Amino acid sequence: MIVCSCNVLSDSDIRTACARSAPRTTGEVYGCLGCSPQCGRCARTIKQIMDEALVAAAAACAVGCQVCPHSGHPIPAEAVAAPDRS
Numbered sequence: 263m264i265v266c267s268c269n270v271l272s273d274s275d276i277r278t279a280c281a282r283s284a285p286r287t288t289g290e291v292y293g294c295l296g297c298s299p300q301c302g303r304c305a306r307t308i309k310q311i312m313d314e315a316l317v318a319a320a321a322a323c324a325v326g327c328q329v330c331p332h333s334g335h336p337i338p339a340e341a342v343a344a345p346d347r348s
């Protein structure tokens with residue numbers, strides 16, 4: 263499905279860019295795909311696809327990453343503090 267008519271980007275293009283380079287912003291997604299935002303109408307949809315891709319990547323993570331509820335970015339298991347048992 264085409265999500266950006268200005269740059270003719272599909273949802274598959276966005277998911278591939280997320281898998282290859284883990285962009286943190288919609289601007290980085292455009293850059294990864296060799297273009298730049300034009301009208302900006304697709305930005306919200308691209309962000310939604312990015313969030314879905316990050317959640318899927320975290321769920322599939324072999325080392326048990328969690329997803330930050332604020333940023334939507336994966337948190338490596340080793341970065342999650344162990345509970346204080348003292």
Ligand code: FES
Pocket residue numbers: 265266267268269298299300301302303304305
């Ligand atoms: S629809 Fe994506 S920049 Fe216009």
